[in-house]
Amino acid sequence: MQSMESINAEFERQNATKVRLSRLSLDEKTRALAKFRNRFVWSLLYTSLGIYFGLLIAVLEFPGAMSLSVYGELNLGLLAVVVQFALTIATFWAYCAWAERVYDPKAAELLRSAFAHSNGDRHE
Amino acid sequence: MNNLISHGGLRIIAFVGFIGLSLVLTGWSARRSRGTSGFFVAGRNLSPFQNGLALAGDFMSAGSFLGVTGLVSLFGFDGIVYQVGFIAGWIMIMLIVAEPVRNCGKYTLSDVVALRLRSRGVRAATSVSSLIISLAYLLAQLVGGGALASLLLPIGTNAAIVLIGILMIAYVLFGGMVAATYVQIVKAVLVWTAGAVLVLLALAHFSFDVGALFSKARLSSLHPAQYFVPGGYFKDPLDTLSLTLALALGTAGLPHVMTRFYTVPSAVAARKSAKIGLIVMTSFAVMMILLGFSATAIVGPAAILATHSSGNSAITLLATTLGGGAGSAGGELLLACVSAIAFATILAVVSGIMISSASTISHDIFGQLFSASRDRERRQVVIAKIATIVFGIAAMGLALLVKTFNVAFLVGLAFAIAASANLPVILFSMYWRRFTDRGAVAAVLAGTLSSIGLVLLGPAVIGAKGIIFKDSPPPFWLSNPGLLSIPVGFIAGWIGSVTTRQNAADASFDAQQLRMLSGLGAETASEH
Numbered sequence: 001m002q003s004m005e006s007i008n009a010e011f012e013r014q015n016a017t018k019v020r021l022s023r024l025s026l027d028e029k030t031r032a033l034a035k036f037r038n039r040f041v042w043s044l045l046y047t048s049l050g051i052y053f054g055l056l057i058a059v060l061e062f063p064g065a066m067s068l069s070v071y072g073e074l075n076l077g078l079l080a081v082v083v084q085f086a087l088t089i090a091t092f093w094a095y096c097a098w099a100e101r102v103y104d105p106k107a108a109e110l111l112r113s114a115f116a117h118s119n120g121d122r123h124e
Numbered sequence: 125m126n127n128l129i130s131h132g133g134l135r136i137i138a139f140v141g142f143i144g145l146s147l148v149l150t151g152w153s154a155r156r157s158r159g160t161s162g163f164f165v166a167g168r169n170l171s172p173f174q175n176g177l178a179l180a181g182d183f184m185s186a187g188s189f190l191g192v193t194g195l196v197s198l199f200g201f202d203g204i205v206y207q208v209g210f211i212a213g214w215i216m217i218m219l220i221v222a223e224p225v226r227n228c229g230k231y232t233l234s235d236v237v238a239l240r241l242r243s244r245g246v247r248a249a250t251s252v253s254s255l256i257i258s259l260a261y262l263l264a265q266l267v268g269g270g271a272l273a274s275l276l277l278p279i280g281t282n283a284a285i286v287l288i289g290i291l292m293i294a295y296v297l298f299g300g301m302v303a304a305t306y307v308q309i310v311k312a313v314l315v316w317t318a319g320a321v322l323v324l325l326a327l328a329h330f331s332f333d334v335g336a337l338f339s340k341a342r343l344s345s346l347h348p349a350q351y352f353v354p355g356g357y358f359k360d361p362l363d364t365l366s367l368t369l370a371l372a373l374g375t376a377g378l379p380h381v382m383t384r385f386y387t388v389p390s391a392v393a394a395r396k397s398a399k400i401g402l403i404v405m406t407s408f409a410v411m412m413i414l415l416g417f418s419a420t421a422i423v424g425p426a427a428i429l430a431t432h433s434s435g436n437s438a439i440t441l442l443a444t445t446l447g448g449g450a451g452s453a454g455g456e457l458l459l460a461c462v463s464a465i466a467f468a469t470i471l472a473v474v475s476g477i478m479i480s481s482a483s484t485i486s487h488d489i490f491g492q493l494f495s496a497s498r499d500r501e502r503r504q505v506v507i508a509k510i511a512t513i514v515f516g517i518a519a520m521g522l523a524l525l526v527k528t529f530n531v532a533f534l535v536g537l538a539f540a541i542a543a544s545a546n547l548p549v550i551l552f553s554m555y556w557r558r559f560t561d562r563g564a565v566a567a568v569l570a571g572t573l574s575s576i577g578l579v580l581l582g583p584a585v586i587g588a589k590g591i592i593f594k595d596s597p598p599p600f601w602l603s604n605p606g607l608l609s610i611p612v613g614f615i616a617g618w619i620g621s622v623t624t625r626q627n628a629a630d631a632s633f634d635a636q637q638l639r640m641l642s643g644l645g646a647e648t649a650s651e652h
Binding site: 048108 | 208352634636
């Protein structure tokens with residue numbers, strides 16, 4: 001027959017394992033969400049800034065070509081400016097749409113897990 | 125009536141009217157800015173729309189309203205480069221800075237970094253870099269604002285600097301962030317509306333034919349063949365690249381811009397406010413470009429240059445002409461409105477910088493570095509108010525001392541330090557597990573010192589266009605140091621981190637990520 005001490009020790013060990021697993025699970029969820037968010041936002045950022053600096057370098061490197069008319073007074077240089085403004089707005093729109101539709105529910109889920117985890121910690 | 129018009133009476137009425145309105149707003153704000161959170165971040169109770177307008181207001185400075193319009197009018201394409209650079213800077217803010225900063229921080233940028241890196245050295249370094257940025261930006265605004273106000277109003281430059289300084293101190297002292305924000309919102313609405321009205325009037329001048337406006341602008345310009353192509357103002361492509369790099373990356377490291385994201389209740393609200401801000405800013409940038417072209421087409425570059433060599437008076441001359449010409453009731457009315465609004469833009473921007481500086485001095489330096497008392501949270505407001513008076517008077521005094529110099533380079537310096545010192549620390553602390561205290565201090569020191577050092581050795585200070593040694597060529601050829609100082613800041617942060625063996629910050633990275641992503645533990649809005 002098990003002594004009271006050994007039962008308590010086993011109970012403590014199981015609790016400690018549970019807390020570790022719970023913490024591990026929360027850390028894993030956090031890392032998974034961070035990876036998910038980073039993959040989207042950094043790709044979008046690199047693309048947007050890449051196009052911005054690409055356009056800028058093209059404008060600075062080939063100033064003569066910028067005077068080529070596209071339509072009336074609108075030349076390649078002014079078109080690059082229009083494209084840049086449109087690109088910035090499109091980037092914002094893409095991010096906001098993605099965040100509202102995809103990211104926010106996942107962030108809310110992580111918050112719920114974190115609350116559950118901290119409540120679990122308090123009970124134990 | 126004629127006497128009122130001929131002596132600029134309408135301008136004085138409009139100008140006194142705005143000051144009166146702003147002081148009423150400050151009095152009203154004083155009741156709403158109670159407590160530490162109320163004073164520093166408006167209790168985090170602003171709506172995304174309000175904060176979006178205030179964010180846009182920071183962008184819609186006198187530099188954009190008068191300076192960029194003037195550059196576009198005189199140099200065409202190259203003037204647009206500034207607007208595009210500022211707007212592009214918001215991509216980084218929206219995607220990787222705004223929401224994480226809102227969730228991780230409290231009152232200042234240093235709070236974001238201190239969540240992981242808790243050493244006093246890190247807080248001291250980030251506080252000092254933030255203060256240097258604020259001081260450089262504030263000085264440029266005060267000197268530029270003083271000169272502009274003396275152009276628009278019947279007062280001298282000294283009086284204009286002192287008046288702007290006193291009003292700036294009053295707004296922050298009595299109304300804190302609430303007053304600074306509402307002054308910014310009112311100004312944003314006024315300046316955007318004024319821009320829209322002037323664009324409509326200018327387009328009406330050409331029967332709403334944009335092509336005709338562009339053709340007339342090009343043909344009326346100083347160099348018609350060069351007007352719509354690069355190279356009219358910026359002669360060195362590397363210098364242009366360096367400037368735009370600092371503008372595009374530095375915006376995300378400006379303390380007074382980042383502080384605005386603490387004034388809303390959540391990260392989602394921060395995102396929405398950035399979106400609203402961008403819509404307002406982009407439409408404003410397009411309007412200012414159109415007004416620059418309109419000024420050349422309608423007023424002509426000779427008249428603009430005759431009034432101000434940098435073209436700062438382009439928009440006021442355009443307003444006068446569109447209203448019916450100098451001396452006419454319509455012309456003077458439009459000029460009065462535009463002048464008062466230009467003055468409002470200066471006041472609103474300096475107030476935003478002032479509250480951010482007061483937060484840094486009170487919360488970071490006194491609250492976290494020097495005070496161990498338990499009631500330091502309560503005392504921070506008192507210290508912030510003292511800091512507002514001392515820092516404000518010091519900035520005013522410095523502005524009066526350097527008012528004869530061309531201090532426009534200080535804005536570029538502020539952006540360069542923001543991109544070279546603050547940005548590496550913000551990004552590394554939020555996205556790189558291996559980042560350490562030593563890395564943070566190294567990034568701030570290297571980024572700040574390289575930016576300041578290269579500006580001191582550059583053409584803004586030494587050489588024909590500089591302040592000293594006008595006969596000598598500058599040792600460093602770029603006007604803006606961003607091209608070199610930004611990589612220096614990032615590399616120093618990386619080297620400092622990878623050469624640190626033990627890292628306590630590494631363990632707290634997961635906790636910080638949890639807060640950054642979910643908002644768990646983030647600062648909440650105070651009760652009304």
